[in-house]
Amino acid sequence: MTKSILKAHLALLGANLIYGVNYIIAKGIMPDKIGPNAFVFIRLLCATPLFWILKTFVIKEPVATKDYFRLILCGFLGAAANQLLFFHGINLTSPVDASIIMTVVPVLVLVFSAILLHERITRNKLIGISLGGIGAIALVLYGNETSGTSSLLGNLFVFLNATSYALYLVIVKPLMKKYNAVTVVSWVFLFGFLFTFPVGINDFMHTNYEAFTTGTYLTVGFVVLFTTFFAYLFNIYSLSHVSPSVTSSYIYLQPLISFIMVTIYANFFNQNQYAQDVNIVKICSGILVILGVYMVSRKAKVKI
Structure with a gap:
């Protein structure tokens, strides 16, 4: 393994x-300290200038006029709708549910690629889509039948977030081939912020910042700096050195990290609301989703 591959x-x-830690950290201050709309507004308000400052120093390239519509659509799907749906979802449901549902993204990417890019779906991939879909839908519906912090509406929001993000990944693909990734992400966040502005400005202005504690500011800082800025840069760097299938395989870590974090919060920090967030139904749903993603991501054997 070369040094660059290891770094990737x-x-x-x-x-x-x-991402795995973010599920429970972001949920921790909503809605008591800040609402989802205001949180997303702050996230984009702070992260967008960071990307543009980086773009100014790293890459200076013009964007063709014909590509602006695609960038605007990517801003709506990949920054505004994606983040608003996720934060509203995690505000209402369990971090465990959200992390499992999000692993269905590679399956949804395949579905949208088949519809929009006419990519061929093999038998194994069709089985993977079915397994992943059954696992995700079962978990979404189960959110209304279980105790703990799960909810049907929250799970539905997270699933719609995964759908929005998957569609974004398919639509942004031609732009990533044409431009530097930093250029694309900078424009996506700028247009995403413009879409978020009318939704979040009122909540942002009416948030009670006097009630913020040091922990609240640290949480917001973590989400802006790490979950948004550094995590996006890490993914961009990795895509330049390893294949997309390798990149997507790491999404399996997120439910595991979320399970560990929920267990720690429930048993060591007396956060009793998380005590019943892990059960056999969620574990089985997670296995189905992960198995489905594996079937979708697996390369077909070449016959000689």
Whole structure:
């Protein structure tokens, strides 16, 4: 393994550790300290300038006029809708449920690729889509039948978030081939912020910042700096050195990290609301989703 490949794997490990921890950290201050709309507004308000500052120093390239519509659509799907749906979802449901549902993204990417890019779906991939879909839908519906912090509406929001993000990944693909990834992400976040502005500005202005504790500011800082800025950069770096299938395989870590974090919070920090968030139904649903993603991601054997 070369040095650059090793760094790419470390970057992927770092990004998915951040994402896995983020499920419970972001949920921890909502809605008592800040609402989902205001949280997303702050996230984009702070992260967008960071990407543009980086773009100014790293890469200076013009964008063709014909590509702006695609960038606007990517901003809506990949930054605004994606983040608003996720934060509203995690505000209402269990971090465990959310992390499992999000692993269905590679399956949804395959579905949208088949519809929009006319990519061929093999028998194994069709089986994978079915397994992943059954696992995700079962978990979404189960959110209304279980105790703990799960909820049907929250799970539905997270599933719609996964759908929005998967569609974004398919639509942004031609732009990633044409431009530097930092250029694309900078424009995506700028347009995403513009879409979020009318939704989040009122909540942002009416948030009671006097009630913020040091922990609240640290949480917001973690989400802006690590979950948004560094995690996106880690993923961009890894994509330039390893294949997308390797990148997507690291998503399996997120439910595991979420399970560990929920267990720690429930048993060591007396957060009793998380005590019943892990059970056999969720574990089985997670296995189905992960098995489905494996079937979708597996390369077909070449016959000689």
